[in-house]
Structures are given as C-alpha cells and as structure tokens.
Amino acid sequence: MKERGIGILLLLAALGALIALGLITYFIFQAGVPLIARVGLWEFLSGMRWNPTSKPPQFGILPMIVGSLWLTVGALVIGVPLGLAVAVFMVELAPPQLAMVMRPAIQLLAGIPSVIYGFIGLTLLAPLVRAAFGGPGLSVLTGAIILGFMILPTIIAISEDAIRAVPLAIREGALALGSSHWQAISGVILPTARSGIIAGVILGMGRALGETMAVIMMIGNSLDIPTSPLQPATTLTSNIGLELAYASGPHREALFATGVVLFIFIMILNALATTFVRRPVLSRSST
C-alpha cells in the first residue's frame, strides 16, 4: 500500500515536469504564432528593422538571429579549444591530485550566477576592449570572451567523460604501435571520443544561445547587423529580456514569437546533442 502510494507520488512528480514543459510550449506558441502568421514567417525572419512601437510597427528579427549566431560562434571559438585542452589535460596529463582540485573548481565556474559574469564583462572587460580596439567596448567580442568561459564547464565535463570512456585497449594499442603520447591523443583518443565531444560542444552551444542576462549587460543591444566582432549586437534572448517587461499588445506577441524561433533553435540543438550522445564510442571502428 505504502509502496504503491510513493510510486504514485513519484509518477505525479514526473508527470508534473512533463506537464510543465507541455504548458510552457503551448503558451509560447499560443502567444507568438498569431503574430508570425500576421506578419508572415519570411518577413519576420528576414526583416532588417525592429521598431515594435513605431506606427506602423516593424517586426524583423534578422539582426537578432545574426547577433545570436555571431555570439554563439564567437563563444565556441574561445570555449571549445580551451575546454578541450582542459579536458585532455585532466584525463591524460594532470597528476591525480591536481585533477582533484581542478574538477570542483570547474564546477564552481558553472555555479557563478550569469549576472556576475555580465558584471565582470561590463566593468572590467568592456573598458579593456574599448582601450585596445576602440569602439564602444560593449561588443560581440566582449560577449563572446565571457560566454566562452561560461560554456567551459559544460564542454569540459562532457568531453572529459567521453575521453575517459575511450577503452584502454585502444589507448594501449596506439602506444604499442610506437606513437608518442601526443600522437595517441590527437590521432586515436580524440577521434574515438569524437561523438561525445561533439555532444558537449552542442550543449555548450545551447547554453551560449540561451544565455540572456550576461549578454544584455555586455553586448550593447544595438539593432545593427554586426559586420565586425568589435560592433555591438542584439541576440534573440537579450532582446526578449530587454523588452519584455515593458511590452504590451503586438510588441509582446512579437517577443513571444521571437521566443518561438529560439525554442525551435534550441530544440534542434538538443536533438542533435542527444543523437551524438547516444552514438556508441566504437561505432566508427566497429562498422
């Protein structure tokens, strides 16, 4: 009886999560899709102008889509090599004591609130970027550097697991054939762990795409399509975060519609990540 009761409670909790996801999806689409239908999907996605309160209003989110892509790619350019290097170091090279200190330190990096990252970007990094390169300082570059650090924990944790999961036999085989440690890492271990590493990168990409608070503080939020990393930009998330509090009527609908676009982006990324995670480590060599 008691077992059944607890079982039912846990089932309800599990269903609660699913229902919450369903409700969120429903409300975002219900609030955003009518505007996309009115404006036209292509107009909405490819429009260059965002003037939601002018008369007549203009709802084009291309600058934000481009801004999101710029920033995400920038964060990956900084975060992936760094994260991969740390993961390889921790698994292959670091003395166990050092790795034991590094792991919690990296987890702590994930625990820092994003508003703190944004604050550091705004008050420390932006003036440095302005002094070094000119421009307003609040820019894609500033945002990408900080975001690159923000996605490090995700990339490191998942790549580390993937590298650790490479079977010892493969490792030993590479060394037995006379390769150096570095040759084994770059030629055998990393390629074998590839699918896990790609999954980590995709999850990091999702984190970069979804980050809002820190981005609002660092990226300047201008509505130009940036042509250099030193220019400010707006992302899909930062525009929603910046404007939602004040928006009403069609403006609000347009922000939800932006949310729909973002939702679909993230869904695609997560689906990709899931397929890569599920792919077994040895799939390539065993086929």
Next chain:
Amino acid sequence: MHITLRHSNPELPRGARPSARWRRLLLLWLMLLLVACGPRDAGGITVTGSTSVTPFAEHLAELYQHAHAGVAINIQGLGSSAGIRAALDGVAEIGMSSRHLEPDEASQLDQIVIARDALAVIVNPDNPITGLSTAQIQGIFGGRIRSWDAVGGPALPITVVGREAGSGTFSAFEELVMKGKPTATLALRQGSNGAIRQIVAQDPNAIGYISLGIVDSTVKALAINAVVPSVEHVEAGTYTLVRPFLFVWRKGQPLSPLGQAFVDYVMGAAGQSELLKAGLVKGSTTP
C-alpha cells in the same frame, strides 16, 4: 496534527522512520505553498508601472507607511506600458506612467500628473561639448552625425546610447526630440536610466539620455538650444525636454480609501515638496 505525525507508528521498525521525516518535510512544503497562495494583506494597495517613477513612488510610499502604521503600499517598477495595462486590467489599483496616455488608454483611465520630469542629454565629463541644438541631437541619435567633430568636438566616433522600445523614457525621447524620425540602429540600447549613466560615465565618446533627477557628477548634462537643464528652466517653460509622471486608474471606479489617501498625500504639500527635493517639477491634477 503534527503531534500525530511526531508520535506516529511507534510500533514500526526503525527502518520506517525516515518516511516520517519525509512526511514532515512534505507537510512543511504544503504549508509553505498555502502561505504563498494566501490572500493579500487587507490593508495594502499595489502601485505598478514606469521604472522612472518607481524610485520616487517608493520614497513617498516609505514616508507614508512610516506615518501610517499597518498599511502596505507595494510599488513595482515594470515599465509604463505594463503599469497602464495593470491599471486597465485591475491587476494593480494605480498604474504609473512616464509617457502621455494613448487616446484609447486615456478614454478608459483617470489620470493625474504627480510631477514633471526633465530628460537630460548626458555625455562623459571628459567631453568638451557643453551644449547641442535639438537638430544636432536628432542628427546624432538618427545616425546622420557619427563623429564628435561634426558638432564642434574632437575627431572621435560617437557612441549613441538609448533605451529599448516600450520604455517610457524611450517614447518620451522619441516624442520630444526625434519627432517621428527613427533612432539609428547603431544605437546601443540599455534597460534602465542607471545602465545608461554607467556606460556614459565609462565611455568618453558616449552620449545618452536619462531623467534629470538622477544626473550626478559621473556624467555631464548638456544645455539644449543653449538652455541648461534645471528645475527653474523647466518651470519657466524654456527647457522643453519635459515629460509627465502619471498616476492612472480605471475610469468610473473610485479608489480604495488607502489608494485615495496615498494619492492625496502625493499631491499634497508634503508629497510635492519631497518630489521637488528629488529634482522633479510640481505636478497638477490635469495632464
């Protein structure tokens, strides 16, 4: 109730005790949930809206609550449009706005001007410019003037900083200065007066606009058409970048006794003198 819990099942074996603890936690959680869902304080009102009005309203509410024990005036800064909407929907008793009402809003709402606020155009203190004409400001925010030497300053690019669509300050600036011309897409957008002040204080090339009441020594307020922004010049009508701070509520629906008492306090001698001390200009019962 909790007595039965604490002494429940004394005949059960030791292993069953943790479940009693879990049940107590569950009970506590349910009680918290009940408290969170409880009715609002009977002696309270909610005033919500413009983030520009919020600090002044909070100050007045604090003074009022100090003098009248037991009443709760809850001030929320969500933006002018959100405040007007909350008043229309009856979510809040009083809405705050820092822009004029649209005709359809004005037909459904009663309004009073609790004070008038001047917008100051600010630059970094290191900037040699001390004043601009309205046309020059239009040129700068419209993106036609891109360098300070075009308005008599050094040959440096201008960093334009404005507000996001939907904010009362943004629509006041659009209405008073831009007069229907669009703000350039290159302008940085920030979510609050404070954020603009922070950026202008950091960036020697920046120009922005904020409430005169919160101009401080970290930035320099410009004379516009050779008129220095000051309370005297606003009252004399020579400084023209002035917007109303409104309290609005549903037409034909009398305020609650507390709501009416708070409005009377704000419009009375004591409230008005506090607003003047804070750098605002006297209000009036008509817009």
